[in-house]
Amino acid sequence: MAFFEVDQLSLSFGGVRAVRDVSFEVAQGEVFAIIGPNGAGKTSVFNLITRVFDASAGSVRLLGREITGVARHDVVRHGIARTFQNIELFEGATVLDNLMLGRHCAPHGSLLAQLFDLPVVRRAETATREVVEDVIALLDLAPHRMSLVAGLPYGIRKIVELGRALVAGPKLLLLDEPASGLNPEETHELAHWIRDISDALGITVVMVEHDMSLVSAVADRVLVMEQGQVLTSGTPAEVQSDPRVIAAYLGA
Numbered sequence: 001m002a003f004f005e006v007d008q009l010s011l012s013f014g015g016v017r018a019v020r021d022v023s024f025e026v027a028q029g030e031v032f033a034i035i036g037p038n039g040a041g042k043t044s045v046f047n048l049i050t051r052v053f054d055a056s057a058g059s060v061r062l063l064g065r066e067i068t069g070v071a072r073h074d075v076v077r078h079g080i081a082r083t084f085q086n087i088e089l090f091e092g093a094t095v096l097d098n099l100m101l102g103r104h105c106a107p108h109g110s111l112l113a114q115l116f117d118l119p120v121v122r123r124a125e126t127a128t129r130e131v132v133e134d135v136i137a138l139l140d141l142a143p144h145r146m147s148l149v150a151g152l153p154y155g156i157r158k159i160v161e162l163g164r165a166l167v168a169g170p171k172l173l174l175l176d177e178p179a180s181g182l183n184p185e186e187t188h189e190l191a192h193w194i195r196d197i198s199d200a201l202g203i204t205v206v207m208v209e210h211d212m213s214l215v216s217a218v219a220d221r222v223l224v225m226e227q228g229q230v231l232t233s234g235t236p237a238e239v240q241s242d243p244r245v246i247a248a249y250l251g252a
């Protein structure tokens with residue numbers, strides 16, 4: 001059984017077949033990148049995995065468990081967290097509060113236990129705080145802990161979003177264009193964090209990315225999509241030298 005399997009996944013918007021029979025497998029601990037020209041269907045694949053859209057056909061399995069029937073708000077409980085192409089944070093809240101909210105899916109005891117402030121709830125809150133503090137330390141966010149997200153530079157906000165996905169304690173982390181809007185130095189730093197997330201925390205990463213410097217630096221394997229379909233897959237070096245991939249990017 002593969003750690004994560006996408007099997008014959010398809011999605012249509014009216015007449016547009018955004019995703020067509022897409023299949024791939026990701027091993028535990030791998031950093032796996034999905035690349036392809038604009039409109040290739042990469043974000044649609046993420047939206048199918050995270051149940052934003054219903055697949056017209058196919059299946060998605062994490063550790064053998066079917067995800068395609070899970071409610072959207074329950075996907076994170078099944079071990080899958082994601083970041084978005086356009087940052088989705090609470091702008092008027094602090095970094096700390098945004099990170100605490102990322103943990104809201106963790107069980108905090110029954111409603112009665114919460115109403116009476118029982119020890120089980122307090123223990124859960126302490127555990128949440130510990131996880132959040134670990135993520136703040138891992139991503140060097142301590143200087144920004146009490147800052148409002150709205151006032152932070154774009155590059156820091158992207159890292160906060162990464163942190164918010166991490167505090168959910170995912171087995172599988174989906175990153176949608178994590179390097180977009182970052183300068184080369186920030187992208188270089190991001191590469192270190194992605195490797196740490198994979199190597200030190202053992203979290204499997206699947207990312208959609210256009211920046212080939214990041215893909216080459218962190219990805220173990222790359223899936224190339226074109227017009228909703230899988231064009232090829234391989235190591236970053238293999239796919240970059242593949243004439244079919246070069247032609248797809250040149251629009252040939």
Ligand SMILES: Nc1ncnc2c1ncn2[C@@H]1O[C@H](COP(=O)(O)OP(=O)(O)OP(=O)(O)O)[C@@H](O)[C@H]1O
Nearest residue numbers: 013016017018036037038039040041042043044045
């Ligand atoms: N909500 C939607 N409604 C209708 N069509 C959509 C929708 N989302 C995506 N599409 C179409 O599906 C196809 C795949 O889009 P998708 O955003 O998945 O591609 P992508 O590879 O992520 O592109 P990019 O790199 O530009 O983000 C495109 O033709 C797009 O116009």
